[in-house]
Amino acid sequence: MTADITVLAGDYIGPEIMAAGLKVLAAVSEGQGFDYQLHEVPFGGAGIDQAGEPLPAETLKTAQQSDAVLLAAIGGPKWDGAPKTPEQGLLAIRKALNLFANIRPTEVSPAMQKYSPLKNTEPVDFVIVRELTSGIYFGTPRETAADYALDTMRYTNEEIERITHVAFEMAMKRRKHVMLVDKANVLATSKRWRKIVAQIATEYPEVTYDTSYVDAASMKIISSPSQFDVILTENLFGDILSDEAAETTGSLGTIPSMSRGTDGPSLYEPIHGSAPDIAGKGIADPISMIRSVAMMLTHSFDRADLAAEITEGINQTVAAGIVTPDLGGKATTTEMTKTIINHIKESRHSYESNHV
Ligand code: NAD
Ligand code: IPM
Ligand code: MN
Secondary structure (H helix, E strand, O other): OEEEEEEEEEOOHHHHHHHHHHHHHHHHHOOOOOEEEEEEOOOOHHHHHHHOOOOOHHHHHHHHOOOEEEEEEOOOOOOOOOOOOHHHHHHHHHHHOOOOEEEEEEEEOOOOHHHOOOOOOOOEEEEEEEEOOOHHHOEEEEEEOOOOEEEEOOOOHHHHHHHHHHHHHHHHOOOOEEEEEEOOOOOHHHHHHHHHHHHHHOOOOOOEEEEEEHHHHHHHHHHOHHHOOEEEEOHHHHHHHHHHHHHOOOOHHHOOOEEEOOOOOEEEOOOOOOOHHHOOOOOOOOHHHHHHHHHHHHHOOOOHHHHHHHHHHHHHHHHOOOOOHHHOOOOOHHHHHHHHHHHHHHHHHHHHHHOO
């Protein structure tokens, strides 16, 4: 079987890091019985420029017909305030593919420890399970009047239930702890989340379940990040907390994500944006994109073996200090990517020499 992969390179650093991710995909797949075909189509600002829409119909069709979608990053000053924006395309593709569950892992591995700005020396390994297709991002009414503006945060019971099951199933495969992060001391939607999540928690007696208000949770991510296993939260809180969590690894540029629905292709993308401030300089950190490729191999193509080789290649590279400026290094995107690929090839070569 040939895997069909839709490629959405996007804007600013998007194409730079996508190129890095695809080079690693090519290198790790070579001779491993993983055949794939890339379908590169315009999206985001590139979609607006090339086809007049941030999510052109052809792009959506290509994504729907593929086995997985790789996205780098979209948006930037070129389209800020325009009638059509790249961000609209991002929300539209999440909705159209029903990608209600967004998994954002934060891990400070031993290799990354020296880059973390925190004093904490305990291992950090948690995932944020962010609801992605509802809440204040999509609620109506939404209005912009002369003297006020209005957004609506709305959640149906069913929307809360399905993401809650994703979080608890994930906890069962991890350290069996779920923390619901909300603002149940104020918001009606959060009160509903608490009620429903508490009920569903009883279906998973092995999982320890607790809750935290979002303001306190944001403090705990800095003061004691090792306590978390699975954080379950709604769309906007998940957006904010995941950038904060990312920075505990040393850089926002290291964190990948997976967005999935109940069936159909999943989408893999860095959690960060298009970094217009460093675009074109060749210094974007490729780790987030390369790890998104690894997540895709594991979750869409059942090739955790190839993903593990990528992870090992990244670990060796960061341990050796071959990192981009966001992590305090001097390497370019290309140099870092080449080093990761070399590590993958070298460990394969030494494995083969030892197993003749
Ligand atoms: P950003 O995430 O693009 O950048 C924030 C900071 O992190 C910048 O200083 C940037 O240089 C740095 N950074 C991010 N990724 C990096 C990487 N791989 N390597 C090194 N440094 C990196 O956020 P922003 O500047 O607020 O937003 C820029 C644009 O991106 C906006 O248009 C925004 O809407 C969009 N955006 C898109 C996505 C997405 O495509 N999923 C996500 C977030 C923001
Ligand atoms: C993200 C981004 C998007 C979001 C924006 C660009 C719409 O910040 O993927 O985290 O808020 O979901
Ligand atoms: Mn974000």
